[in-house]
Amino acid sequence: MDHTTAETQLLDAADTLFYERGIQAVGMDAIRAASGVSLKRTYQLFPSKEHLVEAVLRRRDLAIRAELEAYTSARTTPTERILAVFDYLYEWFRQPDYRGCAFINSFVELGAGSENVAEIVRTHKRAFADHIAALVAAADLPPARVGQLLILANGAMVTAAIAGSPEPAREAREAAQRLLDEGVPD
Known part of the structure; x- marks a missing residue:
């Protein structure tokens, strides 16, 4: 098995298992078994579980950024692009395997003990904030709307995971619509 294939199989297996069960509940042997990559090869590619967690999060970050950009840019007006963020969330929350935001979950599990994981999570959330900020600026709304x-x-990400329902995305969209309808505050 070549380097790229082994790495992809490991990342796919680890991503699935970490998301389904939690990072701390999954051992390297379970990842090895799910991936079909030998334990020796696993440790050659990822010297520690933390290295694997970091790689999974970085890969997921890039995928989400690309998906969200494509989803929001497909809308016509700046306001529709902002509201599309919540439509994207609704579609995500409707997935049968939705277990919350992998970045929030990772931060809760490891943030205090892993500065690298915490920084990857912060980078992802900053990128999400930057995307929202660009949409808000394009809609000519006050910067306070970003936060x-x-x-x-x-909040919808966490609430949907706890409730086991996609409806928090719809509720958040309605609240976002009210914010956008307000326009510039007094």
Whole structure:
């Protein structure tokens, strides 16, 4: 098995297992078994579980950024692009395997003990904030809307996972619509 194939299989298996069960509940042997990559080769590619966690999060970060950009840019107006963020969340929350935001979950599990994981999570959330900020600026709305929309989106991610329902995305979208309807505050 070549380097790229082994790495892809490991990342796919680890991503699935970490997301389904939690990072701390999954051992390297379970990842080896799920990936079909030998334990020796696993440790050649990823010297520690933390290295594997970091690689999984970095890969997921790039995928989510690309998906969200494509989803929001497909909308016509700046306001529709902002609201599309919440439509994207709704579609995500409807997935049968939705277990919350992998970045929030990782931070809760490892953030205090792993500065590298915490920094990857912060980078991802900053990129999400930057995306929202660009949409808000394009809609000619006050910068204060960025933080408000982020709270709605991140709150919906957590609430949907706990409730086991996609509806928090719809509720957050309605609240976002009210914020956008307000326009510039007094």
